[in-house]
Amino acid sequence: LVLAALQYPYWRLRLAGIPGPFNWPLVGCIPQVMRHGGPRFFQRCHQQYGPVFAVSFGSTPAVVVASADLMRQYRATVVPPAVLYIGMPHRWDDFWRLVRSAWQPAFSSASLAGYLPRMTACAEQLAGRMEDRARDADGGGGGRVDMWRELGAMTLQVVGSTAYGVDFGAMGATDGAAGGDMSTAAGGGDDGGAKASVDPGPDTAAAVASSTSAQKPGYGRHLARACGDFFRYGSAFYGSRYSRIALLLPPSLRPLLVWLAHKLPDRPFTRLLRARAVLSDTCHGLIDDWKCQHGQGEQQGGQRGRQANGSAALPPAGPVTAAATAAPQEEEEGHAAAGGKAPAVEAGSFLGLILSARDKATGQGLSDSQVVAQVQTFILGGYETTANALSFAVYNIATHPEVEARLVAELDSELGSDRLPTAADLPRLVYTEAVFNEAMRLYPPAHAAPRIAFDEPTQVGRFTVPAGTPIILAIYTAHHDPRVWPRPEEFIPERFLPESPLHPQVAARVPGAHAPFGYGSRMCIGWKFAVQEAKIALACLYRRLRFELEPGQVPLPVVAALTLAPRDGLWVRPVARR
């Protein structure tokens, strides 16, 4: 405690000159964050101290950057920590480049086009379930659905089928009306191993889903719950009390606390451990299955990606190496500039890509634990954020009838009543995309992104931030900045339409002001995937249904744990449109 108490004046001295709120000795700003939630607290600080301010969480200081133009400026010099990856602590940046390059082909435009039928199949399956629920209500049944949980099941199902070619059985696992544990987006259902009932619609999508996804009984129930628990209980502020105490201690004492937490776990810690175990089992299961199917020899360096039509292997580009990764973010643009198109990989190829990644210097592939970490990152990254963003979209559509009317008018005119969205339709669904963008502006699921000024002091606005200082990019605050976004607390999708009077104001003043997917080379690798999935989901749902909010849902209680999420789910009543 003495050490911890001495840390406070030490870091305050180091960050001298950077304004900030009152920090209580030992605990710093933890009480304020617990009371207001991180995003709201940062918003207040922004109003009071400007776009750069210093806070402390226990013994850990941080500098918060809360304006879009500052965030963009410093993307090149501020290096993020490798929070998602394990292993190679000293070479994390090379390791990140290696992994990011390995992933890249799975997100090329051509690959995304190949995933479209599977995404549509999952969205149609959800729409079918909601229609059943609407019929229940008409027949005097319940009709009440936790849409957050249903959407979580759908996004998990999409990741399973597109990345791993596996049916997680997640959509059979949920029962939105069943109540139960509402702390997870997709978890809590009881029949997780039940065979997913693919909607036998007129289109090819359902056929694709049922013919190409090997079902994994049991994944659904456990995996959905584990993913939700990971996000809720992995947060320092809303998870185990040990993680809050850890914030108070100097890093050298934290291993002791970890030991104690394992000896005397509290409930959130137990849930987190269980979630990690389920995720790890699932990842090992996926890897073992993949190895069985493809043979040990092949995964030692062969190319397993296939073209989207499945007819031929990827061009023999050789193993993915750190050398080819000077700017992974721009990889696809690089292909285009060179006159080529980034190649497509077939759905289910993710493990092949990651297992064939090679370090240029050593020629070594990833260790088993590193492969598991990647598989886990991909499942978690693809699941919760998209489910939360879609839930916030459904909530805002339900509270804005004029938006709902314009959305369904677009879907009716572009798709009609009996056609599923195709790749050619997606660019025409401009209002649908604007609705999704505005939902992510108002409620960015990733409300903050972490960075660390690693090697040298970093200039942030007027201030110099010493090396080693954690930096928080406060995405939520930037999205609510009245100097950038007129009427920032209102839901106005039109601001994303070029013809809107609000559009030039924002776009001209601060390019990149809308940053739900983060900034710079570390920006979300799955952003195009998420936007495509969301547009398809909104199109499939609102083509057939509307959603009325249950009493008590306005304003929607939210929680800012690792992600910004509806606190107790999103309870709606589906109503069939036709």
Ligand code: HEM
């Ligand atoms: C609406 C949905 C999503 C949102 C709001 C979102 C947001 C974010 C944000 C803010 C980051 C950190 C960026 C930074 O530090 O600057 C991130 C990273 C990441 N996201 Fe997403 N994401 C979404 C969907 C997805 C999907 C669908 C996938 C995969 C299928 C995915 C995979 C990842 C991965 C792997 C990273 C780490 C990238 C790296 O460190 O290089 N995300 N995401």
